[in-house]
Every structure is written in structure tokens, then in C-alpha cells.
Amino acid sequence: MNDLSWPTFGAWRERQQQAVEAALSRWVCADAPAGLGDAMRYAVLDGGKRLRPLLVLAAAEAVGGLPEAALRAACAVELIHAYSLVHDDMPCMDNDVLRRGKPTVHVRYGQAQALLAGDALQALAFELMLPDDGSLPPAMAASLCRQLARAAGGQGMAGGQAIDLASVGLALDQPALEAMHRLKTGALLQASVTMGASTGLADAPTQEALRRYGASIGLAFQVVDDILDVTADSATLGKTAGKDAAADKPTFVSLMGLDGAQAYADRVLGEAHAALRESRLPQADHLHALADWVGRRTH
């Protein structure tokens, strides 16, 4: 990744973010009754880096994927991410009051509505990838939904959150910490990449290389997250800083120190770039740039 391409990447990123924002605004139903639609839109719109949608769109671009399928998959992944944040912020979980610089959904709409909004967002994620207008080939839609269901469920994101709950106060070693994050945040980030690739044609070695790229992105994202939790303030993060340390949660920083964690993040991102090069995809520039973006992010 050459720094000279950053202006180009920045323009691409903003264009894609706007497309995702517009699509989410169109597809997240304000017409769900009794205020539920409002809570769902509040949870999803006007915030977030949209890293997962960007990974879907960049991977789709790299394999020449179907644009309509890629946009729907990008939004679906973001809805799963958004619902997980709504539930994760609830008092019985992390009990957080600030998210993306705004009061969390349960603070704004009450716990019951937050619970329902999260539930409805998960259902909507699948519905989005199953339009009945014939715009997505059924086999592609089925594959996308299968990957998303696995990444979100008990052997994916939800399973990782369960491990996280059970780990507070425990002295996890690095393999255990990585196993937790591979599920908790890694599964959905990796699925973003493989789902994007599923909107086009990719041979088995390319798919395998993209899986490794996705796994490295997932791990690097979490290491950087742990670094930011101790180095950034709440205003920059848009969420409560220092909460992992306060909750006595094991992190990459508590395990390997700040410098060690930064070096580790760099090494893992190097592996992401290497996997991409091995994929021999001709249009992988934005996937390379997204790896750097994950490494350089400040919130």
C-alpha cells in the first residue's frame, strides 16, 4: 500500500459510506410500529465507520461481484453489528450510556424497546438479502445468509460475547484472548470479506486467501481497539474510554504492553497484506487500503 493512493482511497471510502448510509436509510423501516422503527433507525443511522460494509464492498469489487448483492450484504452485516452494539450496551451487559457520541438506544428509548430493536435489526439483516424481486440469484442469497447466520450465532459473535462475559477477572493468555476475539469481533469482520467475495466468482485459493485476510483484519482491529481504549479519550472514541481496564477485562495491552500491542498489530496487518498479495486479485487496492485504515484509525 503506497501512501500516494490515500487521496484516491479517501474518495472511494466516502462515496461507499454515502451509498451505505443512503441504502440503510431506505431499508431500515421507519414504519415498524409503536416507535420501534425510530429506535431501529436511531441505532443504525448517522454513525459508525462502516468498516464492515466497506470490507464487503471492497471484496465484491475485487472479484467483480454483483453490485446490488454487495450493497445488500454490506448493509446486512452492518445491521448485525448495530444490533450487537444495542444489546451489548444494555445494563445487563456492558451497561454503557454513550455510543458514537450519542446516548445509547436503551438510554434514549428504554430497555424493552432497545431489546426489541436489536431483535428486529437481526431479522431485517436476513430479510435485506432476500428481496423477492429476483435481483439476487437464490443460490447467492442463500450463501450470503448462511455465512451471516454462522458469523452472528453461537459459534460466532454471540459465542464470543459469551466467552467475554465469562472472562472478566480471569487471566487469559494470548491464545485464549485471540480465540475469544476471533468469535466476538473477528467472525463478522471475516464474514464481511467472504460475503463480498460471494457476490462474484472467486476460485478456492482466492477464497482461502481472502479468509486469511479477513482473519488478520479481525485480529488487528481488536488489538488496535485495545490500544485506543487506553490511549484515546471518550470524546475521540465516541464511546466510554478505558472501560475494559475499569472492568478488569483482559486485553492485548494488559497482556503485552502498549508497545508490544502496537508491534503485534503491525505484524498482523502485514499478514493481511501478504494474504491479499497471494490472492493474486488484480483489484485489491481498496482491500489493502482498508487494512492500513484499520491500523491507523484513531477511533
Next chain:
Amino acid sequence: MNDLSWPTFGAWRERQQQAVEAALSRWVCADAPAGLGDAMRYAVLDGGKRLRPLLVLAAAEAVGGLPEAALRAACAVELIHAYSLVHDDMPCMDNDVLRRGKPTVHVRYGQAQALLAGDALQALAFELMLPDDGSLPPAMAASLCRQLARAAGGQGMAGGQAIDLASVGLALDQPALEAMHRLKTGALLQASVTMGASTGLADAPTQEALRRYGASIGLAFQVVDDILDVTADSATLGKTAGKDAAADKPTFVSLMGLDGAQAYADRVLGEAHAALRESRLPQADHLHALADWVGRRTH
């Protein structure tokens, strides 16, 4: 529906319930980590009438549907139902401690684990209908998932729950009460019927007749539920009796009295039978019997 067929129906019902129980036990992953799998299995196994799976299986039978698809759809619908109960019982919702005669999931496993178990069960419902072994035609799998996502989401079950939350203490009239229940419980019951029909071939008039049958079943189920809430005790119901009245929630009994509600349930069930007759399906005996079963249930 002739009473003479009841022994036959009873045997069919038990056989199907056993098949569903065995399939759920096989498919609800005990291997989700950190106790999550245990909480998921606790929420799903050894309880419940399995009315929704029975509707799926009877509708599939009536149209000569694919057995593997029908069993997967039956279990998927039950997982959505089970997750909704887990979340609905939580302190921020109905705050219920007893379900199917056992402590509710959040009482047994804690609120955080209950929240995650519900989330993971919803994802698993979709995953179940998307096996990657080619046993379900992709177009059928996509159609099943689409129907389930719509029935579960903001314009279906979750939307109905939001209306329910907003209705406590309000004097809903009958159309408003029915509109709420059409979403809250009706959408999933109706989807059970239409999903079963989607595992085979049914022409448009048959599908429409089955939709009306499903809608009537959904409405009758709720009217009977309201009747049982005031006539049955907690031990028989396996959940807390009288809680709707205690919560000052509008019900069909509060609106039309006990006798009026019973007469209404009978009339709606008559409409279910009439819709079935109009469907001209040759093998609709078990769908007829399920309508009567809904009307006669004691818990």
C-alpha cells in the same frame, strides 16, 4: 373435523413432536462456548406444545412437501418462538420467572446469558434452513428464510411486541387489539403454515386459502390464550396465570367477556376450517385437527 379421527391425530401429533424434539436436540448446538449452548438448549428443549412446528409439518404434508425442508423449517420457526419467549421473559420486558413449569432462562443463567442465548437462537433459526449439503433447493431455502425474517421482524412479531409494550393501560378497541396480535403472535403462526406450504407446490388459490387458515389460527390462538389466562391456574399453564389482567393489559376477555371470547374463538376456528375446505387440499385432515386442538387446548 370428525371426532373419530382424534386417536389418529393424537398418534400423528406425538410422532411429529418426537421428531421435532429429536431434531432440535441434534441441531441446537451444545458446543456454543462458555455455557451459551447450555442456555440455548435449556430455552428450547423439553417443553412446549410445538404448535408452530406441527403447523409447518401438517401444511407440508398437505402439499406433498420435501420432508427435510419441512423438518428444518419446523425447527426454525420453533427457535424464533423460543428466542422470543426468552427475551419476553426478561426483567425489562414481562419480568417472568416461570415458563413451561421451569425457571425462565434469565433466572437460571443470568440476564446477559439469556440475552445472548435469544440472539444466538435467532441466528440459528436461519442457519438451520441453509444447510450447505445441497439437501434444500436454494430457491426454497431463500423463500423459507424470507418468510421467517418478515414474520419475526419489525413488521411482524417484534413489531407486535412493540405495540404490546405501548398498549399497557390503554383501552384498545377490538380492531386495535387484533392488529397487535396479528403481528405479535399471528405473524409467526401464519408463517408456519405458509412455510410448510413452501416446501412443496401449491397454486396461488391454495396458498391464499392457507394464508387465511393461518390468520384464523393465529387469532383463535390468542383469544384462547386470553381465556386461559383467567380460567387456568399457573400449574396447568406452566407459566404465571392472570398476568395480563394484573398488568392491566387489554385482552379479548376484558373486551368481550368470557362467554363472548369463547364464542368468538369458535367462530374464528370455523373460518379456519372453511378456508381449508376452500383450499381443496386432499390431505388437510391434520390441519383441520390442529385448528380444533388450538380451540380445545387447556394450556
